[in-house]
Amino acid sequence: MLDLVRSVPSSKDPIDCRMVAHDLWPRRFLERREELPVTMPAMVYWPRNDDEVAAVVLQARVDRRPIVPFGAGSGVCAGVSPGSRSWVVDLKRLDRIVELDPDRRTVTVEAGIIGDRLEEFLNSRGFTLGHFPSSIYCSTVGGWVATRSAGQLSSRYGKIEDMTLAVWGVDGRGERIHAAVDDMATGPGLVQMLVGSEGALCLITRMKLRISPLATHRFVRGVSFPTLQQGLAAMRNVMASGQSPSVLRLYDPLDSALAGNHPTSSEPLRVHAGGLAQARVEDSGPGEHDEPTLFDSLVRRVEELAIFSRPRATRAVVGELLGRPGIANSLLDRFDGKPRLVVGIEGDADDLARRGPRLLDMLKGQGATDLGDGPGEKWLRHRHRVSYRMSRAFAVGGWVDTCEVACGWDEVAPLYTAVREALRDTAVVLCHFSHAYHDGCSLYFTFAGGGTAGNGPRSALSRYDLCWERALTTVRRHGAVVAHHHGVGRSKVKGLRHSAGNKALLQALKRTLDPDLILNPGVLGLGAGAT
Amino acid sequence: MPVSKTITKSTVGTVSKAARTVIDVAVADDAIMALVERLRLSRVRKSPLHAASIVLTPPPADDLRSVIIDVDNGLADVDARLSLHAIGYRLKQQGYWLPMLRPWSSMPLWRLAMTAPFVVDALIQRGTLLSVDGDVIDTPRAPRHAAGPSLLHGLCARPSPTALLVRAHLRVVPRTHARLVVTDWGSANAAARAFVTVTDAARAVCVEAFGSNLAVLADDHGAADVDVDVDSDRGSAWGSMSARVMGSRSIGPGDRPAIVKALCAGQRVVGVPFMQRAGVLLSTTASGASPLLVDVSTATTQAASAIAAALTRPQERDQ
Numbered sequence: 084m085l086d087l088v089r090s091v092p093s094s095k096d097p098i099d100c101r102m103v104a105h106d107l108w109p110r111r112f113l114e115r116r117e118e119l120p121v122t123m124p125a126m127v128y129w130p131r132n133d134d135e136v137a138a139v140v141l142q143a144r145v146d147r148r149p150i151v152p153f154g155a156g157s158g159v160c161a162g163v164s165p166g167s168r169s170w171v172v173d174l175k176r177l178d179r180i181v182e183l184d185p186d187r188r189t190v191t192v193e194a195g196i197i198g199d200r201l202e203e204f205l206n207s208r209g210f211t212l213g214h215f216p217s218s219i220y221c222s223t224v225g226g227w228v229a230t231r232s233a234g235q236l237s238s239r240y241g242k243i244e245d246m247t248l249a250v251w252g253v254d255g256r257g258e259r260i261h262a263a264v265d266d267m268a269t270g271p272g273l274v275q276m277l278v279g280s281e282g283a284l285c286l287i288t289r290m291k292l293r294i295s296p297l298a299t300h301r302f303v304r305g306v307s308f309p310t311l312q313q314g315l316a317a318m319r320n321v322m323a324s325g326q327s328p329s330v331l332r333l334y335d336p337l338d339s340a341l342a343g344n345h346p347t348s349s350e351p352l353r354v355h356a357g358g359l360a361q362a363r364v365e366d367s368g369p370g371e372h373d374e375p376t377l378f379d380s381l382v383r384r385v386e387e388l389a390i391f392s393r394p395r396a397t398r399a400v401v402g403e404l405l406g407r408p409g410i411a412n413s414l415l416d417r418f419d420g421k422p423r424l425v426v427g428i429e430g431d432a433d434d435l436a437r438r439g440p441r442l443l444d445m446l447k448g449q450g451a452t453d454l455g456d457g458p459g460e461k462w463l464r465h466r467h468r469v470s471y472r473m474s475r476a477f478a479v480g481g482w483v484d485t486c487e488v489a490c491g492w493d494e495v496a497p498l499y500t501a502v503r504e505a506l507r508d509t510a511v512v513l514c515h516f517s518h519a520y521h522d523g524c525s526l527y528f529t530f531a532g533g534g535t536a537g538n539g540p541r542s543a544l545s546r547y548d549l550c551w552e553r554a555l556t557t558v559r560r561h562g563a564v565v566a567h568h569h570g571v572g573r574s575k576v577k578g579l580r581h582s583a584g585n586k587a588l589l590q591a592l593k594r595t596l597d598p599d600l601i602l603n604p605g606v607l608g609l610g611a612g613a614t
Numbered sequence: 615m616p617v618s619k620t621i622t623k624s625t626v627g628t629v630s631k632a633a634r635t636v637i638d639v640a641v642a643d644d645a646i647m648a649l650v651e652r653l654r655l656s657r658v659r660k661s662p663l664h665a666a667s668i669v670l671t672p673p674p675a676d677d678l679r680s681v682i683i684d685v686d687n688g689l690a691d692v693d694a695r696l697s698l699h700a701i702g703y704r705l706k707q708q709g710y711w712l713p714m715l716r717p718w719s720s721m722p723l724w725r726l727a728m729t730a731p732f733v734v735d736a737l738i739q740r741g742t743l744l745s746v747d748g749d750v751i752d753t754p755r756a757p758r759h760a761a762g763p764s765l766l767h768g769l770c771a772r773p774s775p776t777a778l779l780v781r782a783h784l785r786v787v788p789r790t791h792a793r794l795v796v797t798d799w800g801s802a803n804a805a806a807r808a809f810v811t812v813t814d815a816a817r818a819v820c821v822e823a824f825g826s827n828l829a830v831l832a833d834d835h836g837a838a839d840v841d842v843d844v845d846s847d848r849g850s851a852w853g854s855m856s857a858r859v860m861g862s863r864s865i866g867p868g869d870r871p872a873i874v875k876a877l878c879a880g881q882r883v884v885g886v887p888f889m890q891r892a893g894v895l896l897s898t899t900a901s902g903a904s905p906l907l908v909d910v911s912t913a914t915t916q917a918a919s920a921i922a923a924a925l926t927r928p929q930e931r932d933q
Contacts, residue, residue, distance in 0.1 A: 186871055231758075241890040244759060245889070254922070254925070260922075261926075262924075262925055264735075264866070265863060265864055273767070274767075275766075275768075276767055276921065278759075279761065279763050279764070280763050281762070293868055295868070323688055323788070324791055324833055325818070325833035326833075327888065491687040492687050493686035520757040522687045522739055523757035571762055575761070589763065589765070595919050595922045596922050
């Protein structure tokens with residue numbers, strides 16, 4: 084076994100270890116800004132197959148070393164946070180597309196493949212996974228499954244958990260494990276016990292996923308509503324009516340206001356060739372409607388006031404405002420944006436020609452004003468920007484983070500109001516409502532704040548922590564779940580609502596599959612401090 | 615205001631790890647309380663129960679608490695002692711559809727949840743479960759499973775359920791939003807192809823195939839060759855089917871070969887396209903479908919070991 088471990092590509096080089104020392108949890112960037120030390124793992128391994136993964140795990144058991152799985156590092160919840168004795172297992176060399184089965188509409192892939200590569204492969208053969216997280220260029224398929232990821236077209240294609248038909252992995256005993264939905268012997272429910280396990284129960288090495296044929300045409304439209312409640316009611320009715328939109332995203336009044344005005348439209352509906360999966364993406368230049376543009380949008384609005392002649396001064400002022408969220412929120416209350424909804428559906432041309440007008444009429448019946456194709460097409464072009472560019476707020480002493488939660492339709496508006504109120508003196512809060520389902524949707528909050536240097540009560544770090552504590556407390560109080568598609572990691576453990584029985588089962592499963600508690604200790608609140 | 619009933623040691627007369635456990639009164643009627651007591655005794659005597667040995671009398675037909683519609687969220691909060699058959703009819707009376715066609719299973723939902731993972735996957739949004747200790751476990755309320763491993767699946771699923779489902783929130787659809795269309799496609803192969811097409815569109819409330827027939831419950835504009843109202847489907851393929859649904863085997867919703875195989879074997883294939891789920895209904899008890907209930911707080915290791923054993927059983931190295 085030792086020989087096999089030695090043959091696994093690995094490195095102790097500080098640069099290699101630094102690359103996998105943490106994910107994109109924004110708090111880590113605040114820590115770097117404060118020049119706090121980075122905890123580096125002892126070693127990083129790049130196994131090339133399941134045998135090598137198992138060998139590394141077995142050796143780690145012998146050495147009693149924690150193991151932290153690593154995909155592309157795009158997580159934002161501290162799912163990757165190795166200690167100084169930890170070994171990081173970077174799974175990106177497990178990147179094969181094992182099998183495409185068009186008859187059964189499945190693809191089997193290894194965990195380390197980057198999402199965009201898989202989608203390109205499928206597109207070239209007339210299929211799509213239908214999973215488009217904004218991080219698609221910088222996240223792995225294994226990471227998606229481990230965190231219950233959701234893509235932008237989830238209302239039609241479902242979350243990754245809905246696509247996962249089988250999972251292979253290596254558990255903390257070094258054993259190969261496997262679960263499949265169609266396998267009566269293993270108990271089909273076990274797939275859903277491994278999906279979302281975030282490396283705490285096993286290292287996921289391979290999965291079989293459901294695929295769909297590429298849509299031939301699309302239709303997107305933007306509409307605005309007089310009130311947020313009307314917009315939410317319209318979303319719920321669209322989902323209940325069986326329209327099955329691929330995209331349904333409602334932006335709250337502040338987000339809509341910051342994105343700027345769109346004129347009303349009477350232009351006829353246009354059906355575009357190609358499904359949403361194939362729509363062109365532009366990833367340079369400022370976009371609208373996306374979460375990280377909060378800072379840019381604020382800067383743009385201040386620039387429009389023409390008080391400061393130099394951009395740098397404008398950015399500094401906005402940074403200063405973020406440090407005084409009470410004042411910032413009072414000013415922002417003056418924006419009177421109308422909640423904007425982007426809706427997109429896919430199908431063949433005839434089908435869309437029938438469904439499009441019906442859908443638009445239905446929305447108008449709920450009080451919507453037609454804004455034409457513009458908002459939807461613009462969102463489509465910039466839909467993947469979010470994950471590559473760090474907000475410029477960090478450069479001026481501020482911070483930005485996102486929090487995605489989920490609840491039933493009846494709780495959406497109260498939860499939205501409660502979170503905004505709870506954070507009013509801590510951060511500027513935007514929200515959009517996406518990933519709409521029959522029985523509820525996800526609320527995607529964007530927090531932006533600031534603070535002083537250091538770690539005093541007014542520091543950026545303290546305010547950041549306070550913001551999260553208040554948000555999680557509020558979400559929990561409303562009975563919502565604290566993670567819809569980013570995972571729980573370590574940063575949201577406090578918000579998990581485990582009843583005694585649930586926790587007992589998870590802990591028992593952890594102890595059985597990972598008796599030495601070496602697998603990603605701390606995530607999901609499991610095995611922390613054991614090693 | 616919800617009324618709660620407190621179960622304490624004095625109420626049930628056996629040991630409890632928790633000093634007090636509060637159960638909503640809708641759950642805690644006498645039959646459930648008796649079950650709690652029986653489960654606790656079973657734990658004390660170290661004699662785990664087989665699910666098949668448990669008989670729970672369904673609530674009376676006029677018990678309004680047994681099916682409560684949550685209009686806002688498209689859910690029905692149901693007593694899991696009812697069968698899908700009883701639930702389906704009560705929903706119909708209130709103007710709602712289950713995303714599954716008749717004949718519905720006459721098995722109680724709490725048992726069906728152990729043997730039919732398709733039901734857990736597609737129909738149940740969340741559950742209130744009773745652990746073998748008598749503790750009440752609510753699975754998270756979320757439109758999908760959301761954070762972490764799915765506890766609903768872990769608690770219900772074979773090989774060893776750790777809790778009994780006592781209430782469930784089922785996904786339901788207003789009858790005004792859906793109508794049923796039945797089409798005879800002439801062959802199982804053609805029906806399977808149509809099943810996959812409907813599933814791909816992800817719009818229908820449910821789609822079912824039996825023999826060469828396909829039934830689609832969809833919004834008013836679903837394409838159809840033959841239009842049949844659900845109330846007049848006696849004499850159709852569905853009318854001839856048995857309600858003896860004892861379990862299910864999940865399949866990929868686009869797995870045409872598996873669908874054809876099931877249809878040729880005389881089985882009924884069901885799908886809920888808006889949930890991206892499909893399964894084959896089984897009229898016999900699958901192996902392990904009469905599971906041993908294991909104790910949550912003191913013997914979860916047993917449950918976990920069973921799960922681990924299932925996960926690590928020899929598998930085909932075909933990948």
